[in-house]
Structures are given as structure tokens and as C-alpha cells.
Amino acid sequence: MINIAADLGGTRIKLGILKAGELLAATNLEALANESIEVNLARISEAARALMTDHSLTKGQVKGIGLTFPGIVDSQQGRVLSHYVKYRNAHAFDFRAWARQEWNASLALENDARAALLGEWVKGAGKGHKNIVLLTLGTGVGSAVLLEGKLLRGVHFLAGNLGGHMSVNLKGRPCNCGFFGCLETEASTWALPEKAKMHPLFRESSLSKAGNIEFANLFQEAERGDRLSVQLVEECLRAWGVGVVNMVHAYDPELVIIGGGIMKKKASILPYLQNMVDQYAWAPAAGSVKIVSAEQVEYAGLLGMDYMVSQLS
Numbered sequence: 001m002i003n004i005a006a007d008l009g010g011t012r013i014k015l016g017i018l019k020a021g022e023l024l025a026a027t028n029l030e031a032l033a034n035e036s037i038e039v040n041l042a043r044i045s046e047a048a049r050a051l052m053t054d055h056s057l058t059k060g061q062v063k064g065i066g067l068t069f070p071g072i073v074d075s076q077q078g079r080v081l082s083h084y085v086k087y088r089n090a091h092a093f094d095f096r097a098w099a100r101q102e103w104n105a106s107l108a109l110e111n112d113a114r115a116a117l118l119g120e121w122v123k124g125a126g127k128g129h130k131n132i133v134l135l136t137l138g139t140g141v142g143s144a145v146l147l148e149g150k151l152l153r154g155v156h157f158l159a160g161n162l163g164g165h166m167s168v169n170l171k172g173r174p175c176n177c178g179f180f181g182c183l184e185t186e187a188s189t190w191a192l193p194e195k196a197k198m199h200p201l202f203r204e205s206s207l208s209k210a211g212n213i214e215f216a217n218l219f220q221e222a223e224r225g226d227r228l229s230v231q232l233v234e235e236c237l238r239a240w241g242v243g244v245v246n247m248v249h250a251y252d253p254e255l256v257i258i259g260g261g262i263m264k265k266k267a268s269i270l271p272y273l274q275n276m277v278d279q280y281a282w283a284p285a286a287g288s289v290k291i292v293s294a295e296q297v298e299y300a301g302l303l304g305m306d307y308m309v310s311q312l313s
């Protein structure tokens with residue numbers, strides 16, 4: 001038997017076919033995030049059928065479908081709870097009915113960060129641990145928590161997911177969630193261009209000549225000694241560090257896994273975060289909470305959903 005898993009992001013949808021916990025085949029497609037969820041699911045089905053044909057697999061072999069969603073998810077009912085701006089009408093959609101009708105299969109639906117954490121737990125950096133916080137540093141900041149070997153969900157399915165919306169700055173700018181000074185308002189890809197442009201050093205900075213302001217060129221310009229870039233890198237590292245310490249204080253993990261596109265610069269980021277945790281977190285001794293990089297950079301979400309589907313009765 002096989003499982004089909006899809007990881008629905010803001011710009012890409014990753015799709016995989018998995019058997020016995022291993023990824024047999026994978027592809028990815030553009031997310032038509034302004035289109036309805038039905039349109040996107042139809043495209044996922046079409047791409048899955050093509051992958052299966054390539055590998056001589058048939059619909060009768062499909063046991064389950066696992067989908068991640070970039071928002072708050074009721075994994076017990078298989079429903080999206082957040083009125084997310086992407087994948088229009090997803091919150092009203094019956095994913096289980098769709099999986100039955102389209103694939104004659106059972107369905108698991110989970111928040112994307114929780115799925116990635118499960119993937120890292122079963123096949124990546126979290127193997128052998130029971131108390132893990134995962135933070136993804138990217139367009140936004142995602143988070144999830146595994147406590148005593150169980151995914152934390154909470155009564156409103158919010159538990160562990162809001163690391164990006166813990167405030168780290170009382171005087172911070174308004175966040176798109178309505179709060180202020182959130183970790184992702186202080187240090188994420190969506191927030192970076194505005195943060196740079198509003199800075200008094202922007203006019204004299206080499207960043208003012210960059211077409212796109214993103215972390216890749218921010219780190220590069222900082223290495224070249226650009227004053228604004230040096231300052232912004234330091235501010236972002238400190239914001240992430242405060243975020244990690246807050247998560248450690250909230251959940252008391254033994255391991256913090258950091259993933260996301262920004263981790264291409266992990267050589268600069270990981271030691272900084274480890275130092276902050278060693279210095280500031282309430283932990284028995286330096287090193288008792290380890291900060292590590294995600295290992296399943298591409299497919300943690302697919303591996304996590306395959307695991308969730310395998311746990312369905």
C-alpha cells in the first residue's frame with residue numbers, strides 16, 4: 001500500500017508518494033494560492049496520478065492521503081480553521097469527503113509546521129528525542145512542539161504553532177496578525193524589506209541598490225561590511241534568539257530544530273542561537289538544550305504526513 005502526501009505552501013505545493021515510510025517519488029507544482037482549494041486539489045490529484053503512472057502504481061494501492069496546510073488546522077475533523085488569505089475557501093472545505101470521493105482513501109490533515117516536526121522526528125534531526133520544538137525561519141516564522149512523544153495541539157489547535165506571533169518587542173511594528181512586535185514582524189522574509197527601508201542608514205546602504213531585499217543578500221552585504229546590513233543581521237539573530245529562549249521557557253524541550261530557507265546561513269545562525277539559549281534560558285547547564293538544523297529540508301512535511309496517515313485506524 002502507498003500513501004500520497006502533499007505539502008501546501010504559499011508558493012509551491014510539494015507532492016510525494018510514500019511506501020513504508022520512504023519517499024518513492026516526488027514532484028512539486030506551483031501553488032495557485034489565489035484560486036480555490038478545489039482547483040488546487042484537482043491539480044494535486046492530476047500530478048499524483050501522473051507520478052503513479054510513471055511508477056506503475058494504481059489507485060487501488062492508495063491507503064491514505066496526507067495534506068499539510070499553512071494555517072490553523074483541526075486535525076481531528078480534517079478541517080482548516082483559519083480564514084487564511086491563501087487557498088480561498090479552504091476553511092469551509094470538507095477534506096475527508098474529498099479524499100473518499102476522489103481517492104477512496106482516508107485523510108490526515110495537519111498544520112505545516114506540525115507535519116514538518118513529525119517528519120524530522122521520524123526521519124530527521126529529531127530521531128530518538130521526545131521533547132522537541134521546531135521553528136521554521138522563512139517567509140514567516142512557523143513553529144510546532146512535540147512533548148513527551150506527542151504533538152502538542154491544545155483545545156483550539158493552536159498549541160505550539162504561534163512561536164512566530166510571540167511578541168519580542170513591546171515597541172515593535174504592527175504584525176499582520178493584529179498584534180505588535182511579533183517575532184515574524186521583527187525577523188522574517190516578508191518583514192525584512194520594510195524594516196530595511198525604514199531604517200535611517202538605508203540611503204547610504206548597499207541594500208538600497210539591491211533589487212530584492214532578502215536574507216541571502218542581507219548576509220552577503222553584512223559580510224562585506226555594509227553598516228545597515230551588519231546591524232540588521234545582529235537584530236534578526238537577537239530576535240530569533242529571544243524567540244527560541246521564549247519557546248524553551250514555554251515548553252522545556254531537549255532539542256530545538258531550526259528549519260526554513262534562512263537556514264542556508266546556518267553556520268552564522270546556529271552558534272548564535274545556542275549561545276543565547278546557554279546564556280539566558282532556564283536550563284540545568286549549558287548544552288542541555290541543543291539547537292540543531294533541520295535535516296529533511298525538502299520533504300519533512302511529506303514524511304510527517306505519511307507517518308500521520310500510517311497512524312490512522
Ligand SMILES: [Zn+2]
Nearest residue numbers: 165175177182
Ligand atoms: Zn503576529
